[in-house]
Amino acid sequence: MADVASDFGEAVISGLSQPRRIIPARYLYDVRGSELFEQITRLPEYYPTRTETLLLKRHAADLGRLSGRGRPVVEFGAGSAAKTPLLLDATGATTYVPIDISKEFLEGAMARLAAARPALRIVPIAGDFTHPLKLPPLAGPLTGFFPGSTIGNFDHRSAVNLLRSLRQTLGPAASLVIGIDSRKNSRLLEAAYDDAAGITAAFNLNLLQRINRELDGTIPIDAFEHRAVWHDGLGRVEMHLVANRDVAFAAAGRRFSMGAGETIHTENSYKYTLEEARLLARASGWEPLAFWTDPDGLFGLHVWTAASDELQP
Template sequence: MTAPLPHLSPATPLADPHSRVFAEDVLAGLRAPRKHLAAKYFYDRQGSALFEAITRLPEYYPTRTEFGILERDGPAIAAEVAPGSALVELGSGSTQKVRRLLPHLRDLAAYVPVDVSEEFLRSEAEDLRADFPHLRVEPVAADFTQPFALPEDLAGLPRAGFFPGSTIGNFEPQAAAALLRHVAATFGAGARLIVGVDLVKDKAVLDAAYDDAAGVTAAFNLNLLTRINREIGADFDLDAFAHQAFFDPDHSRIEMHLVSRRAQTVTVAGIPIAFASGETIHTENSYKYTVESFRALARSAGWEGRAVWTDPDRFFSVHALGLTSIRRH
């Protein structure tokens, strides 16, 4: 049985309520029987820059493969979006993928990027308006995994979601189904969803994609500790932790960890956290699906598989889903 989670004192010097939530989440994860941290916290400014660098690595196939599908099959994918729709991108980030789809969406009523990083979101929206001057762009700063409101002036428009990058794979399967139900409830009857899904493939290809020779993914993983040090007053020694990533075929997922190189105690927001030598912090999962297993997952959440596109090697897939029912549980 674990000790009760210590609540942060009101006197703990954290800059804002978001930092306090971050600290509570970090402490909850680090005091769990198996230490873990939420992957959503990777993406501070430096983490986002490192991830963009990862997408350009020779080992990291998902981004360029998905780009290729969107460019080659863009007209067919766009045809799944009803004319006059509001296209809502979940976790929009750099908008590089939607830029490959927008030229084929000539009857789009509005584009709504949703992302937690408000400063980056607004900057990307301005750039997009400059490049697509006739496109109505209405950014929403929100965590798309939580209830959020779409702009009121878009009420009554058909809704279509865009969820590229295989981000769905970062969720446990039950949580992924819950997210799809949440999206269904947010978008409403008749909605469509275009979603990128990474596929099961040779283990060596998967392992290399998440443990590149240049060490960029290692830097991305370790940057999470840098963020914790900076934002909530921890004293992680980055040299005392190592990046680890591997494909677990039993769970059909990549796991990423930070491994303690020695027995040590780290202080986080004034609270000591002990590590044994070799103990890990589980920082990310990335589930890999077959076309059939993802369609079954979507079906369990009320979405029907309408079409799917893959690259010639079947490394990656883009699915068009249609909402058949709204399931709350």
């Protein structure tokens, strides 16, 4: 497994050294970032969590039938696993393998789940699922769970590569239950990533605080502001940290400077039409089986199966 702390330092140095500064979104999720994201999921503006939860409840019987009853469930980016029991109940799974980058947050979440479900076999993996991961020995075909539209954090090429990697990880005859956010009114999208309570702003700014904590950073947090903007042509919401004045600071043993108005690009969240989502599936070695959405078309829940052609290395 990769050294996450070392990877973080390398990503910060590389990202802040580019003409257009960017730090990958996965580094937003330290313990504090994960806690803030859980708060985001409960905000009135943030529709994905409650909509996906509704779909998981409403279509539980079909989920169990299509994704395979009794199969071990492997969740990529488990977080608090708040939605996971819905899929475990729908499929009758007795083994659960949660994967998350934040080891401390994962351990706490799994302790709570184990207390609530003592008969469930839980095999947690603290790691970055964007890199190949070896699963423990598991019986039979597997069901992957990739909720929350996390796939939207990746550009199209990276999304295809990741989904191919997940297919390799899960193995032959696997199924994948995946949540994918839908294209919609730009005001709804921007509000979901820039809430009135300022929780998303705190989540974004926590990345700078993490740099200061873990990489001996000297970033003045008040020199930056959160910004979320929808790019219709690219089909994505972008999150940035915008310098509100000229600023110089150290991080990971390097010196950096930014002018007022310059930004650090911290996250993309791509939105998909149904047709685009199905193209994404087929391009990455999956075959769409089912799709459900809410009456307002805010969010989509998909079930895919591994395509029948031989898995490629």
